[in-house]
Amino acid sequence: MNNRKKMLLTILMTLFLIFLSGVFIQQRIVNMLNKAAEHSVARQTEDLSMLAGERFRRFLTPLQTAAKHLSEHEEDKADMLKMLVQQNPLGQAGLIDFQHHTLGRSVSNSSFPRLQLAFHGNTIIDYNPDIGILLATPVIYGDNVRYVLYQIYPISILPQLFALSDYDAFTHVIIQYHDGTLAVPYENYTTEDTKFWADDTIQEGMREVHRRLERNKAAAVYTEGAEGKYFVFGADLPQTDFSLIGYMPWSAVAGQIISIYQRVFFLFTLMLILFACLSIYLLMAQTSVAETEELRQARQAADAANQAKSQFLANMSHEIRTPLNAISGMNEMILRQELPREVRQYASNIRSATTALLTIINEILDFSKIESGHMEIVPTDYQLTQVLREVCTLVGVRAQTKNLDFRINVDAELPNGLHGDAGRLRQILINLLNNAIKYTPSGSVTLDISGQQLKNTLYLQAAVTDTGIGIREEDKDRLFHVFERLDLKRNCQIEGTGLGLAITHRLLTMMNGSIKVDSTYGQGSVFTIELPQEIHSFEPVGAFSVNAQPDLDAGLRHQSSFIAPAAQVLIVDDNDMNCFVASSLLKETQMQTVIAHSGAEALKALQEKHFHVVLLDYMMPGMNGVETLHKAKQLPNIGATRFIALTATAISGSREKFLREGFDNYLSKPMTGDELSVMLHQYLPPELIQQPLPSPAPAPVEVKKPTSTADATPLIDPKLGLTYCNNMQAIYDKVLTLFHDQSADRIAQMDQDLARDNWQDYRINIHALKSTALTIGCRTLNQKAKEQEQAVKDYLAEDATASQQQQAMDYIRQNHADIMNLYRQAAALATSQSAE
Numbered sequence: 001m002n003n004r005k006k007m008l009l010t011i012l013m014t015l016f017l018i019f020l021s022g023v024f025i026q027q028r029i030v031n032m033l034n035k036a037a038e039h040s041v042a043r044q045t046e047d048l049s050m051l052a053g054e055r056f057r058r059f060l061t062p063l064q065t066a067a068k069h070l071s072e073h074e075e076d077k078a079d080m081l082k083m084l085v086q087q088n089p090l091g092q093a094g095l096i097d098f099q100h101h102t103l104g105r106s107v108s109n110s111s112f113p114r115l116q117l118a119f120h121g122n123t124i125i126d127y128n129p130d131i132g133i134l135l136a137t138p139v140i141y142g143d144n145v146r147y148v149l150y151q152i153y154p155i156s157i158l159p160q161l162f163a164l165s166d167y168d169a170f171t172h173v174i175i176q177y178h179d180g181t182l183a184v185p186y187e188n189y190t191t192e193d194t195k196f197w198a199d200d201t202i203q204e205g206m207r208e209v210h211r212r213l214e215r216n217k218a219a220a221v222y223t224e225g226a227e228g229k230y231f232v233f234g235a236d237l238p239q240t241d242f243s244l245i246g247y248m249p250w251s252a253v254a255g256q257i258i259s260i261y262q263r264v265f266f267l268f269t270l271m272l273i274l275f276a277c278l279s280i281y282l283l284m285a286q287t288s289v290a291e292t293e294e295l296r297q298a299r300q301a302a303d304a305a306n307q308a309k310s311q312f313l314a315n316m317s318h319e320i321r322t323p324l325n326a327i328s329g330m331n332e333m334i335l336r337q338e339l340p341r342e343v344r345q346y347a348s349n350i351r352s353a354t355t356a357l358l359t360i361i362n363e364i365l366d367f368s369k370i371e372s373g374h375m376e377i378v379p380t381d382y383q384l385t386q387v388l389r390e391v392c393t394l395v396g397v398r399a400q401t402k403n404l405d406f407r408i409n410v411d412a413e414l415p416n417g418l419h420g421d422a423g424r425l426r427q428i429l430i431n432l433l434n435n436a437i438k439y440t441p442s443g444s445v446t447l448d449i450s451g452q453q454l455k456n457t458l459y460l461q462a463a464v465t466d467t468g469i470g471i472r473e474e475d476k477d478r479l480f481h482v483f484e485r486l487d488l489k490r491n492c493q494i495e496g497t498g499l500g501l502a503i504t505h506r507l508l509t510m511m512n513g514s515i516k517v518d519s520t521y522g523q524g525s526v527f528t529i530e531l532p533q534e535i536h537s538f539e540p541v542g543a544f545s546v547n548a549q550p551d552l553d554a555g556l557r558h559q560s561s562f563i564a565p566a567a568q569v570l571i572v573d574d575n576d577m578n579c580f581v582a583s584s585l586l587k588e589t590q591m592q593t594v595i596a597h598s599g600a601e602a603l604k605a606l607q608e609k610h611f612h613v614v615l616l617d618y619m620m621p622g623m624n625g626v627e628t629l630h631k632a633k634q635l636p637n638i639g640a641t642r643f644i645a646l647t648a649t650a651i652s653g654s655r656e657k658f659l660r661e662g663f664d665n666y667l668s669k670p671m672t673g674d675e676l677s678v679m680l681h682q683y684l685p686p687e688l689i690q691q692p693l694p695s696p697a698p699a700p701v702e703v704k705k706p707t708s709t710a711d712a713t714p715l716i717d718p719k720l721g722l723t724y725c726n727n728m729q730a731i732y733d734k735v736l737t738l739f740h741d742q743s744a745d746r747i748a749q750m751d752q753d754l755a756r757d758n759w760q761d762y763r764i765n766i767h768a769l770k771s772t773a774l775t776i777g778c779r780t781l782n783q784k785a786k787e788q789e790q791a792v793k794d795y796l797a798e799d800a801t802a803s804q805q806q807q808a809m810d811y812i813r814q815n816h817a818d819i820m821n822l823y824r825q826a827a828a829l830a831t832s833q834s835a836e
């Protein structure tokens, strides 16, 4: 039975119970009121009995007065009788003596047996149904009764003299003798009345009256039968053998009862109506609650199904992406070989196909991640110009191949150092620009970067304007729907999944941003995004041109924004290369740097000397960064020293994690010179910081091209590597050499770790490779090391199941050789580049 039916049944039951209790209460009230009425009728009866008694007394009084007179004037016997008859002609007066001699109306003992009592000195009232009523009183001489003076009232006149029917119109009273004979009926007493009194219920009522009279002077009982509803009552007449009985209709007494009864009935009807209304309301409310509940459950089910779908898509995409990456990696290696022209062509085709496929898979993966709530926004400090440069490099090439004019205008006043998820910003811009290029057959694509600054937040605006096919007004609403591709007639030749804008829209929403579109069909579109980003450095962007190489030029003219010759900085990293990069980046600032290759060395250095800032690698073999920090904090005079963690894993929540451990801040490796100086500027004592003297611009340095086959994508991107070396070729060269020099040892070490299942050290080494690869500008190796590290983490995870561990292990073993090969290749390339 569903809830609704249950509720309906409960309401009906309750209504029925209310009705029953109404009837019951009504019955009780009527009974109570009848009882009260019985009391009141009994009191009236008592009054009546007194009235009846009074009547008899009224006739007795003259008799007694005459008797008193006779007791003193015996001679006046005849006169007294005459006088009595005169006073009351209806009463036949007489006098009787002991010998039964009578004077006046004769009487005998046999007709009135109680007469004898009068000779014993009592005043009596006696009754003979054939004769009438006798009133008699003794006439006393001295101590003896000599005569009895009496009056007889014949039957025919009794009602006239003694009837009590004038009491009220409803009350019918009979005076009866003790043996039950009717002495004085009420007026208009007929045979019908005799029948009435003979009725069973009336008789039963009278029996109850007599029972009650044993304890009370008067009694009344409510009876209800074929005759109707009545109160019957009775009372003894004092000092006589008479009693009175009578009845009155219930309605005559119960006028008030009826009105109370009606009120109770009205109240209950009202209650029933109220309850019925309440029930209807509750039923309706319950129905709507049930509907909402059904809707909620349906939505939950739909959400769960959607999540399951997204999870499935995410898993599938991940599964496909892994072998696809392997195919693309292998293909890259093939392309780096000397190849016959035909084979190279095939391999190039494979590359375009895998790139297209990877784009689709990545989009599906991204979307599924967003849908299943697994997409994380990872805010870090970044340079706006760096993101724009990366975007322009990628998009510029595409625009060029389509012969489109690609322009970028950047507001020079915008702050360059922002805090946010640079990766997602890059993805959004690339997405919009790629669309603009895809859907523009000729003309131009323009990226306008502007923004509004509000305290520490920059509301970054990016507008992508194209002169392409435009979007029809009616299609605009569907633009951001998943898998929606518009105007398919015109666009069927253009590759796409219909996911790009949906992802862009959701990513922006996740980052509190927004997107809008203006478009004229056939003329072009403008997609504008707005994204709030925290400002971490107010240094302005300056002039930015897509055709020039401001990045490099700026780097070549790089000059530290401050110097701090007295600052003491301890760099702690087990990797020589990282130590070298950090110390080189700080050279310009003229700080005093000391290098420690392990936690133990760092503690020793800290005991020997005071350092203002310690740059402490988070993941080191032996004593890791956190242990080193905790031990260092226990050293004397360490209070003023600030600790910055160096990590190659910056994910959301990292900052909080490092702060919790006791670090003052963290930098993600590889870091740029700017990032490092900004951080040190923040944590060095201000008195140590000085303005640098202006230095002449160094001669432009030519960036070396990587050694590789003509049409292969360079394995090492020197431009990228240089960004981590303050764009200083000398530092970069040294970094390349160090990368090469340590490679053989590191590879041997990792091979050994893998063979011995030494996962902790393997993880530390692969983690280090991740950042050193990026420092030399080798994104592929960086990416592979990152994935390998993730697999090791999955394997070591405390909550990993056996099958998850097995999966991770298979992945690690499958990829290890490839990564090591790539490492070797990168190392070889590094040495050849640095040697040039």
Ligand code: ADP
Pocket: 435, 436, 439, 466, 468, 469, 470, 471, 479, 484, 485, 486, 487, 491, 495, 496, 497, 498, 499, 500, 501, 502, 525
């Ligand atoms: P797709 O992978 O199909 O490009 P998107 O989600 O990026 O998917 O875009 C959805 C649809 O919006 C496209 O199929 C296209 O019809 C339309 N569209 C997107 N950008 C533009 C643009 N710049 N000019 C014209 N139409 C566009």
